[in-house]
Amino acid sequence: MAKLYFRYGAMNSGKSTALLQAAYNYEERGQHVLLAKPEIDTKDADRISSRLGVTREVDFLIGPDADVRTLFAEHRDRARAAASEALLPEADDPADVACLLIDEAQFLTREQVDDLLRIVVLDGVPVLAYGIRTDFQTGAFPGSRRLMELAHSLEELKTICRCGRKALFNARLVGGRFVFDGDQVAIDELTAARVTYESMCAECYLTESGGRLG
Numbered sequence: 001m002a003k004l005y006f007r008y009g010a011m012n013s014g015k016s017t018a019l020l021q022a023a024y025n026y027e028e029r030g031q032h033v034l035l036a037k038p039e040i041d042t043k044d045a046d047r048i049s050s051r052l053g054v055t056r057e058v059d060f061l062i063g064p065d066a067d068v069r070t071l072f073a074e075h076r077d078r079a080r081a082a083a084s085e086a087l088l089p090e091a092d093d094p095a096d097v098a099c100l101l102i103d104e105a106q107f108l109t110r111e112q113v114d115d116l117l118r119i120v121v122l123d124g125v126p127v128l129a130y131g132i133r134t135d136f137q138t139g140a141f142p143g144s145r146r147l148m149e150l151a152h153s154l155e156e157l158k159t160i161c162r163c164g165r166k167a168l169f170n171a172r173l174v175g176g177r178f179v180f181d182g183d184q185v186a187i188d189e190l191t192a193a194r195v196t197y198e199s200m201c202a203e204c205y206l207t208e209s210g211g212r213l214g
């Protein structure tokens with residue numbers, strides 16, 4: 001039975017690398033996959049980039065109001081048609097999409113994550129979603145919260161804090177200084193250009209924030 005997987009972690013925990021590796025593993029076995037991500041991410045808008053330097057274009061972007069199940073069905077049909085054209089006429093099993101992979105899944109809406117579960121259960125296609133669990137104020141992103149609620153399988157991708165402990169949170173820096181107030185996604189362009197993040201354990205986060213948790 002197909003399952004909805006959520007693989008989550010702090011920033012820089014290698015989520016995009018893991019996603020591209022999963023896609024490669026399917027394709028190595030001759031199976032087809034579809035890659036998608038929410039439209040909100042402005043840098044590398046239509047690409048999935050791993051820190052190891054591997055990048056790949058997505059098959060489709062998910063707009064903020066998009067119906068993910070319909071979008072997926074369109075791209076599944078297209079991929080199926082392309083695959084069956086490439087097959088020999090006597091082949092009776094045109095290659096279907098074996099899996100849908102989603103990067104930056106934290107930016108999906110609650111309704112879009114509901115759609116992912118429908119794709120898994122009603123359409124029978126496994127979905128692997130990768131995303132960041134919490135924002136810089138330690139609150140869950142909407143997509144991640146819903147994935148935590150619905151996923152059949154949760155897997156944490158780990159990265160370490162500067163002190164060597166496992167990182168839990170993502171502290172925001174603007175121009176190299178820690179900030180604990182602001183929008184969940186740095187929207188203002190001037191600010192966004194100066195924003196960086198550091199993955200931190202709870203101890204280091206609380207030290208930098210003076211005891212605040214958002």
Ligand SMILES: [Zn+2]
Binds near residue numbers: 162
């Ligand atoms: Zn630490």
